[in-house]
Amino acid sequence: MILFLYNLFLLLITPVLVIRIIFKSFSDKDYRSNFLNRFGIYHSNNNSKAVWFHAVSLGEVISSSKIVEKILKDHDVVMSVTTPTGYREAKKIYGARLELVYAPWDFFLFVLGFFRAFNPKALILFETEIWPSMVSVAHSKNIPIILSNARMSEKSFKNYKNFSFISKTIIQKFTMIYTQSEAHLSRFNKLGASLEKIESVGSVKFDIHINHKEEFNKDNTPFILAASTHKGEDEIIINAYKALIKVNKNIGLVIAPRHPERSAAIKKLLDKSNLKNRILKDIPSDLGINSIDIMNGTGMLRELYSKACLAFIGGSLFKENGGHNIIEAAVEKCPFIVGPHMHNFEDVLNLFLKEKACFQVNDSSDMFDAFKNLINSDTLRENISSKALDVCINNQGSIDHQCKGILEKIK
Numbered sequence: 350m351i352l353f354l355y356n357l358f359l360l361l362i363t364p365v366l367v368i369r370i371i372f373k374s375f376s377d378k379d380y381r382s383n384f385l386n387r388f389g390i391y392h393s394n395n396n397s398k399a400v401w402f403h404a405v406s407l408g409e410v411i412s413s414s415k416i417v418e419k420i421l422k423d424h425d426v427v428m429s430v431t432t433p434t435g436y437r438e439a440k441k442i443y444g445a446r447l448e449l450v451y452a453p454w455d456f457f458l459f460v461l462g463f464f465r466a467f468n469p470k471a472l473i474l475f476e477t478e479i480w481p482s483m484v485s486v487a488h489s490k491n492i493p494i495i496l497s498n499a500r501m502s503e504k505s506f507k508n509y510k511n512f513s514f515i516s517k518t519i520i521q522k523f524t525m526i527y528t529q530s531e532a533h534l535s536r537f538n539k540l541g542a543s544l545e546k547i548e549s550v551g552s553v554k555f556d557i558h559i560n561h562k563e564e565f566n567k568d569n570t571p572f573i574l575a576a577s578t579h580k581g582e583d584e585i586i587i588n589a590y591k592a593l594i595k596v597n598k599n600i601g602l603v604i605a606p607r608h609p610e611r612s613a614a615i616k617k618l619l620d621k622s623n624l625k626n627r628i629l630k631d632i633p634s635d636l637g638i639n640s641i642d643i644m645n646g647t648g649m650l651r652e653l654y655s656k657a658c659l660a661f662i663g664g665s666l667f668k669e670n671g672g673h674n675i676i677e678a679a680v681e682k683c684p685f686i687v688g689p690h691m692h693n694f695e696d697v698l699n700l701f702l703k704e705k706a707c708f709q710v711n712d713s714s715d716m717f718d719a720f721k722n723l724i725n726s727d728t729l730r731e732n733i734s735s736k737a738l739d740v741c742i743n744n745q746g747s748i749d750h751q752c753k754g755i756l757e758k759i760k
Contacts, residue, residue, distance in 0.1 A: 351515045352457075352481060352518075355481055356456055356457050356482060359455060359456040360456055363454065363456065366454060370384065370387070376610040377433050377434075377610060379433035379436065379437070382433070382451075383450065383451050386450050386451035386453065387451060387452075387459070388453065388454070388459050389453040389459035389462020389463050389466075391462070391463065391467070393448065393450075393467060398425075398468050399424065399426055399447075399448070399469055399470070400424045400425070400470060400471045400473060401426075401429065401463075401467065401469035401471065401472045401473065402417055402426055402428050402429070402473045402475070403428070403430075403452055403473070403474050403483075404428065404429075404439070404478075405431045405435065405475070405476075405478055406430065406431060407434040407435050407438050407647055407648075408673070408674060409475050409476055409478075410428075410430060410438045410439045410442070411442075412475070412498065412553055412674070413475045413498070414442055415553065415556060415748050416473075416553065416748060416751060416752055417443070419756070420473075420755065420759075421447060423756065425448075426447040427448045427449075427450065427469060428443070428447050428448070428449050428450070429451065429452035429463075430449070430451060431451065431452055434647055436449065437647075438647065438648060441648070448467070452483075455481065455483055457482040457485070459482075460486045464486060464490065469487075469492065470492055470759065471492050471494075471495070471759040472484070472487040472493070472494045472495070473495045474494075474495070474496050474497070475498055476497070476498050476499060477499070479496070479519060481519045484523070487522075488522040493524040493525075493758045493759055494522060494523050494524050495524055495525050495526075495527070495755055496525070496527065497553075497751055498529060498552060498553045498554075498751070499527060499528045499529065499533060499537065500530075500533050500693070501528075501533050501536040501537055501540075502671065502692040502693050503536075503692060503695070504671070504692050506536040506539070506540070510539075510540065513540065518541075520537065520540050521541050521542065523542065523546060524758055525546055525547075525548070525754060525758060526546060526547045526548070527548055527747075527750075527754065528548070528549050528550070529549075529551060529552040529696060530549055530551070530696035531549045532696050533696065534548070534549045548754070550747045550751055551744055551746065551747040551750075552744070552747055553748050554676045554697070555676060555744040555745045555746075555747060556746065556747055556749075558680075559680045559738070559741065559742065571599075571601065571637075571657075571724070572601030572637030572638075572642075572656075573600060573601070573602050573603070573657065573659055573661065573720060573724075574603050574653050574654065574656075574657035574660040574661070575602065575603070575604045575660070575663060576605050576660050576661065576662055576678070577605065577606070577607040577650070577662060577663040577664055577673040577674075578605070578606050578607060578663035579608075579663055579666075579667065579670050580614075581667055582664075582667070582688075583604060583606070583615050583618055584618060585713045585716065586602075586661060586713075587602075587618060587624070588713045589713045589714075589717040589720060590602050591622065591624075592713075593717055593720050593721060593724070597721075597724060597725075600724060601636075601637030601642075602641045602642075603637045603641070603644065603653060604642070604643050605643075606643070606644070606663075607663060607664060607673070609644070609645045609646055609647060612628045612643045612645040613628070615643050619641055624641050625640040626640050626641040627640050627642060627643070628643045628645050629642050629643065629644055629645060629646075630644075630645050630646050631646070632649060632653065637656075637657075651677050654677055654678045654681035654683040655681040655683070657683050658683075658684075658723075658724070658730065659684045659686070659720070659723045659730065660683050660684070660685045660686070661685070661686045661687070661688075662674075662675050662686070662687045662688075665687045665689070665690050665691050666688035666689070667688075667690060668690045670690065671690060671691065671693035672687060672688075672690060672692065672693050672698070673693075673694070675687065675694060675701065676741060679701070679707075679734075679737035679738060679741050680741050682734040682738055683734065684708075684723055684733045684734045684737070685708075685737070686707065686708040686709070686710055686719050687707060687708075687710070688709070688710060688711070689711050691709075700744065704737075704739070705733070705736060706736035706737040706739075706740055707733065707737060708723070
């Protein structure tokens, strides 16, 4: 009955979802691409019983790539995504080596359309993608359902607990849940997953290639990177930067918004402050030197971290966002600062805070102080970046552990 009401609700709001896609397509025309996929309509007769791997967007596509690569060695894969940025990144990584589609909206008839088109032999969801109809249909087909690199923030836990009448039923349908930490494991257990079906294995995000740079960036004209910023954060960063250049005029600023389509809005903010700026699609040799640079593109963060003398990780100044991945900055020995709201990455952040391997700030004033202290001390930057790199090295191994279990489950 509960699932019936859930699906009825989804059916009623489908027109709203359609309007939302149309609206989003004005800023990114790729939202219109393969639009029928959202309704479970696919131009495929692939009945090869591939593994269905769902990664919602850009970050998840990148983070899950090593797991998907290992699965591809022995199995066909159909990957579904939700956003155009995720679709473009997956296309870049895999080309024609897997079938790439947009995920159906979670109305059960749309999900059944996916199963008719691809007949998957297993469903793997990445991180926080717990969709009732997707999981229920897969369970009715008697195929393994795995939640990989699973996380459950305290905020999400409270929300799921409020809807335990449906969340408990869905979570109990998973074959296996591989969590990023013991805290996440405990929350899934409290929501109904049995301990035999949950394992804490750490985050796959630690398992990225480490360059082992000898030292942090010491370019003649260093710059601060504001990475993955959200609306409202840019003003705070700009204010801190304006205060900083009053005491140190040789520091540049590069802003890489989480959603590149916001580049024009950020430019307007800088123009109002009479700060010279430019919008870039690629990384030039004079990055952050003669102007404040705004990056209008994706897939550049790791290279930007390797060039920056320090970084602020966005999505962390306001409660609704919950932070972004801090590990890429750490492995590039880029000292980093975060805001007060990192609940989506709380356990990962705590590993760094415990080792005093990063700074956490609350507002523009705190940010200015952190910027100034780090810029003025090569020793402090080297110390913090070295500790952060050690945290990454000491927490590797999740991918191999998860892949071994996943491959056993989908034989």
